[in-house]
Amino acid sequence: MSQRKALGLAALLIALGGASWLYAQSRKPAKLTATDYSEIQELYASYAQALDLNQPENLAAAFTDGGELVASHGPGQAAAVRTPVHGHDALAVNERRHGNFGSRHLTSDLVIKQTADGVKATCYLVDINTKNDPATLIETGVFDAIVVKTAAGWKFKKLVVWRDNDDITPFKADPNASEAGSRAP
Numbered sequence: 344m345s346q347r348k349a350l351g352l353a354a355l356l357i358a359l360g361g362a363s364w365l366y367a368q369s370r371k372p373a374k375l376t377a378t379d380y381s382e383i384q385e386l387y388a389s390y391a392q393a394l395d396l397n398q399p400e401n402l403a404a405a406f407t408d409g410g411e412l413v414a415s416h417g418p419g420q421a422a423a424v425r426t427p428v429h430g431h432d433a434l435a436v437n438e439r440r441h442g443n444f445g446s447r448h449l450t451s452d453l454v455i456k457q458t459a460d461g462v463k464a465t466c467y468l469v470d471i472n473t474k475n476d477p478a479t480l481i482e483t484g485v486f487d488a489i490v491v492k493t494a495a496g497w498k499f500k501k502l503v504v505w506r507d508n509d510d511i512t513p514f515k516a517d518p519n520a521s522e523a524g525s526r527a528p
Contacts (some may be wrong), residue, residue, distance in 0.1 A: 412502050464480065470483070
């Protein structure tokens with residue numbers, strides 16, 4: 344092969360490599376901003392308030408058009424009874440049936456991780472019955488979601504509610520784990 348052809352081939356390979364790198368960079372999602380983090384936190388807060396204030400339309404508005412909610416049917420119910428609810432209308436109807444009158448869903452320790460499909464966002468859930476005096480604990484769990492940015496802002500693409508009393512939760516504490524050393528003196 345002549346030196347001229349070798350140089351031409353080398354230039355072509357460098358150009359292809361550069362084009363591949365540029366293509367890969369264009370496919371990476373844009374880095375999340377502080378505003379994105381704040382808006383995702385606000386999404387979780389709006390969802391919890393929609394649950395507590397029995398606002399089915401606001402609850403459904405927290406999801407994308409084809410959004411999905413997966414949860415067991417309530418405290419003490421069989422974890423195997425997990426019927427996904429899809430889409431705005433179904434979410435609004437589902438919430439009208441299961442209204443949480445006097446409940447307060449508290450969320451904390453939100454962790455947000457960017458993925459190729461959007462954002463994985465997970466937080467703890469504490470549900471309190473405020474009809475009792477004093478208020479009593481209903482349940483604890485985890486909200487685990489895939490969140491995507493839409494023209495209308497951040498929305499749940501899929502939200503899974505893992506109640507701590509569900510047998511199938513991946514977040515359940517190991518009952519056989521030792522508590523030794525887990526508490527500060």
